[in-house]
Amino acid sequence: MTAALGQGVVKVAVFGAAGRMGQAVCRAVLDAPGLDLVAQIDVDDDPQRAVEAGAEVAVDFTHPGATMQNIEFCARNGINVVVGTSGFDEARQDQVRALLHGTEVRVLVAPNFSIGAVLMMKFAANAAPYFESVEIIELHHPDKVDAPSGTATRTAELVAEARAAAGSAPMPDATLSPSQGGPGLDGARGAAVESIPVHSVRLRGLIAHQEVLLGTVGETLTIRHDSLDRASFMPGVVLACKKTGTLPAGLTVGLDALLDI
Numbered sequence: 001m002t003a004a005l006g007q008g009v010v011k012v013a014v015f016g017a018a019g020r021m022g023q024a025v026c027r028a029v030l031d032a033p034g035l036d037l038v039a040q041i042d043v044d045d046d047p048q049r050a051v052e053a054g055a056e057v058a059v060d061f062t063h064p065g066a067t068m069q070n071i072e073f074c075a076r077n078g079i080n081v082v083v084g085t086s087g088f089d090e091a092r093q094d095q096v097r098a099l100l101h102g103t104e105v106r107v108l109v110a111p112n113f114s115i116g117a118v119l120m121m122k123f124a125a126n127a128a129p130y131f132e133s134v135e136i137i138e139l140h141h142p143d144k145v146d147a148p149s150g151t152a153t154r155t156a157e158l159v160a161e162a163r164a165a166a167g168s169a170p171m172p173d174a175t176l177s178p179s180q181g182g183p184g185l186d187g188a189r190g191a192a193v194e195s196i197p198v199h200s201v202r203l204r205g206l207i208a209h210q211e212v213l214l215g216t217v218g219e220t221l222t223i224r225h226d227s228l229d230r231a232s233f234m235p236g237v238v239l240a241c242k243k244t245g246t247l248p249a250g251l252t253v254g255l256d257a258l259l260d261i
């Protein structure tokens with residue numbers, strides 16, 4: 001049995017260690033009983049250091065363009081991976097499934113590690129079939145490179161799945177875009193993820209926030225989550241470091257796989 005299954009200390013490497021999340025993750029791993037921070041790797045460091053240090057799990061908070069290479073490297077070297085980096089669409093998930101095929105390596109991709117955000121996604125999916133309309137507003141710090149956020153994309157996918165399973169009718173929207181001959185500006189209705197409109201705000205002072213707006217005749221419901229500090233993600237990251245080794249081999253998407261919710 002490996003350390004990841006609860007028999008001792010799990011050795012952790014952090015990719016993106018100098019970044020906003022990476023620094024917080026290194027501190028959280030150092031403070032967590034049962035975890036040992038053995039390698040801190042940023043853009044100019046040799047990832048081989050993780051192997052030499054005996055890392056059993058690597059945490060990746062880098063850039064959407066860098067994560068796939070890091071996963072390939074870890075898979076080749078038998079290291080499980082906890083991915084927080086956003087931009088993990090279906091095509092990338094399929095790529096990871098293919099490269100893990102026939103290995104014992106586990107990769108957990110979590111669009112959001114905060115318990116509140118995981119619950120927000122679940123509540124939104126539960127509520128969606130009871131409302132005609134659903135739209136998502138995600139609000140983040142302006143240093144974020146991707147839009148829409150991974151959390152908003154995942155929420156839209158879960159909401160769309162719930163609406164499809166319930167046989168919901170298409171959402172009402174009379175808007176004619178300029179390309180359809182209407183007045184106004186292209187983009188004013190946001191980006192469509194699985195037909196769910198997603199609006200991205202980038203504002204100095206913010207960290208990570210999201211509202212899911214649901215509406216039907218005579219009433220609306222707003223589900224809002226706010227990460228006011230990157231500390232909100234750390235219990236989820238620590239849990240993932242400890243438990244990813246207990247998941248089935250291959251790819252798992254969503255922290256909820258490790259939570260009893």
Ligand SMILES: NC(=O)C1=CN([C@@H]2O[C@H](COP(=O)(O)OP(=O)(O)OC[C@H]3O[C@@H](n4cnc5c(N)ncnc54)[C@H](OP(=O)(O)O)[C@@H]3O)[C@@H](O)[C@H]2O)C=CC1
Pocket residue numbers: 015016017018019020021022041042043044061062063064066083084085086087110111112113114146150233
């Ligand atoms: N799942 C979740 O709960 C959360 C996910 N995120 C996501 O995490 C990611 C990181 O966010 P954040 O920390 O704010 O971003 P930062 O830009 O602050 O950090 C990323 C770090 O990774 C470094 N880096 C780039 N390429 C590599 C590489 N190949 N190997 C090792 N390090 C590399 C960067 O260096 P350089 O700047 O020199 O390129 C930088 O230091 C984003 O995709 C964000 O959306 C963020 C918060 C929570």
Ligand SMILES: O=C(O)C1=N[C@H](C(=O)O)C[C@H](O)C1
Pocket residue numbers: 086111112140144148149150151152207208209
């Ligand atoms: O870049 C961030 O900060 C965050 N990114 C993740 C995302 O894209 O959803 C998670 C959280 O929203 C913070």
